[in-house]
Amino acid sequence: MSRRNASLHPGSRTKDVAAPVLLMLLILAAWEALVRIFAVPTFVVPAPSEILAQIYLERAMIFGHLQVTLFEIVAGYLLACVVGFGLSVAIVYSKAFRRGVLPLIVAAQTIPVIAIAPILVIWFGYNDVPRIIITALVAFFPLTVSFVTGLESLESELINFFRSLNANGLQIFLKLRLPAALPNIFAGLKVATTLAVIGATISEWVGASAGLGYLMAQDTQQINTARVFASLVVLGTVGILFFAFIGLLQRFFMPWVYGRPRFLARPRRASPAAATMRAKQIGTSAR
Amino acid sequence: MAQARLDIANLRVTYAGNGQAGVTAIEKVDLTLEPNDFVSLIGPSGCGKSTLFNVIAGLQIPESGAVALDGGSIVGRPGCVAYMMQRDLLLPWRTVLENVTLGPELAGQPLARARDTAMTLLHRFGLEGFENAYPAALSGGMRQRAALLRTILCERSVILLDEPLGALDALTRASMHEWLLGIQREFQRTMILITHDPDEAVYLSDRVYVASPRPMRIAGIVPIELPRDRGRDVTLTPEFAEHKRQVLALLHAPERARSAAA
Missing domain, CATH: 1.10.3720.10 (MetI-like)
Known part of the structure; x- marks a missing residue:
């Protein structure tokens, strides 16, 4: 259920973080398994654990x-x-x-x-x-x-x-x-x-x-x-x-690239997305 | 008669060439503007129009000749006239409000006052509600209007406009023309417009200076005898067409002379 929710929001932070973490966990698991299966001595390669x-x-x-x-x-x-x-x-x-x-x-x-x-x-x-x-x-x-x-x-x-x-x-x-x-x-x-x-x-x-x-x-x-x-x-x-x-x-x-941090946002300002929308509307009506 | 607002006399500009002889960009150009004149300068690309503006703006030193604002020489003195360049040149890291108050800010004038003035003018420039937006959020027409507001807020009596509407689509341009004319009347500025568009030149101007290419000379002046309060439909009148014909005739005169000689 939670995974489905995450996929509903493409580009969300959860998803951005999830992919590398998952890959990392996979690598670590493989590493752990290989070290244990082949009984690699600790002084050569220690297991992640x-x-x-x-x-x-x-x-x-x-x-x-x-x-x-x-x-x-x-x-x-x-x-x-x-x-x-x-x-x-x-x-x-x-x-x-x-x-x-x-x-x-x-x-x-x-x-x-x-x-x-x-x-x-x-x-x-x-x-x-x-x-x-x-x-x-x-x-x-x-x-x-x-x-x-x-x-x-x-x-x-x-x-x-x-x-x-x-x-x-x-x-x-x-x-x-x-x-x-x-x-x-x-x-x-x-x-x-x-x-x-x-x-x-x-x-x-x-x-x-x-x-x-x-x-x-x-x-x-x-x-x-x-x-x-x-x-x-x-x-x-x-x-x-x-x-x-x-x-x-x-x-x-x-902030002009990444948007203003929330705690610095000015009260009278509309959200950048809304501003862009309005800009487009005004642009069209001017034509 | 009182002295002219802007008086350019016998101007000659040369670029230092590789050899001893430089390249002459402008030769024997005279131009006189009375207060609140709207004058266009039309000519082929690369004929030296922008060079002329750079000289008036004090960015480039002419070889000879005079440029006087209200009787005082402004040769080599930047900041005496306002200059709106071809591209809007809004600073992406500043909000609209911070962009339009750049002139007073650089001149060391109180920012609060400049901001108040700007806020009251935003509506007139179709930028209301966008004072804290970054330029990236604006449409092309809005960006040009912001750039013009910034130019107006420099509070100079003379404004140089270097093809400010060149990058806009035809319909946006047409609506900007009427608006620009209104702004010029309302704020009582003397404006010189560089353009490639004969319709734009005739519609906006009191006089059209036609430039000939390399080195730039004034091939002729067409006084526009249309009512000063003109709406868009004036462009459909025979008088408008006649003025446009005169401008085009002067523009193409060198070609005709050449083909006649051949």
Whole structure:
């Protein structure tokens, strides 16, 4: 009965969520069955039930390390955003900067971050700073590229129009370039969430004494595979939540695409659907 | 006689070419508008009409010549006249109300007052109830009316209209013509309209300037001697047809001259 109800509302949230959850459950069930049928040893591939049990049993340790990693993820991500935004503005507004610095940034991307990690430890010491920098280094490039794309996505007609209204450079940036760039900016911010999680994890492989990446490296050496998987699942969940959070921010900041959040809806306004309907009616009667 | 509202004298505009010699876009153009004039500029595509508007709007510097608004030069000074471009250029991230008050907002004028003015005018522009809708929810005609309301709210005495109705279907256009004429009379603005459509030019204007292509010159001026209060049915009169014939004759003069020479 409930399934029939869900199918009555195509595109409803329940249905959107149901499909991936169902697929996930199917994969997990198959995994569990295969591990049990072929009696795969835990240190090779642990069964999903075992991974869940590990998360529960080792929760104090895992979530203690998670706090360290979470801080690195957020700090590195914010650093990447600030640097990426600054770079993209400089690239968009200065031809010299674009010609001189952009190739260097691209070239720097070819250096494996893990290789410069020890150098960062030498420079900044045995603390959070090198790990935050590594996280930012992994995340900032796609971010910068999408920021630049966004800030340049304007038609020259619109800039001319703003100039005809005697708008100054700051007004053109704040009221035209920035809002026009938002779709690309959020695309970059979303990609960067997963990269920040990856960056923070690998940053802990070099010169760290805490964090989920550190824990995974330790557990791998001790062939504690179940706990490695447990950490992975927790990290993956963090990545998904982070991504979803930026998605929420995007909905909030781009109401013209996603509609206004219900708590911000203005009292006198008709629903967008009704407004469109009326627009069509008026359009027809004008003809 | 008092000084003209807008006076363009002996204008010449050149684009810097690759070699030493630039390309001349506009040559020896004179244009004079009295307050509340409605004047059309008609000519073949790419003849430099939009360039002329860019110069009047202060976005482009002419090589020589003068552009004066109420006697003062406005060469290279954007913001002195209101400019409505070919596409409506409504900002998709702003509501209708936020879009139409853009001019006062950028000029640093109090927003509350601009919003009040806009709210009282929404009805006249057929946008009542849509103040908080985003442009994506509007029909083509509504978008153009919103763009014109935004232009009116810039509170400039002269309005440049660069083919504002070009993208609309014929029926919507026809109804927009009458409405536009009413708006021009009601708000007492001096308007210059760029168009490709001789009917539109004759119906709306007090004078039609016919432009010749590359470099743009004024091939001739057709004064429209129709009553200033004109309804749609004026388009069916012999006087209207005669005016249209004059405009078309000037438009096709270069071709005829060429075929005569051949």
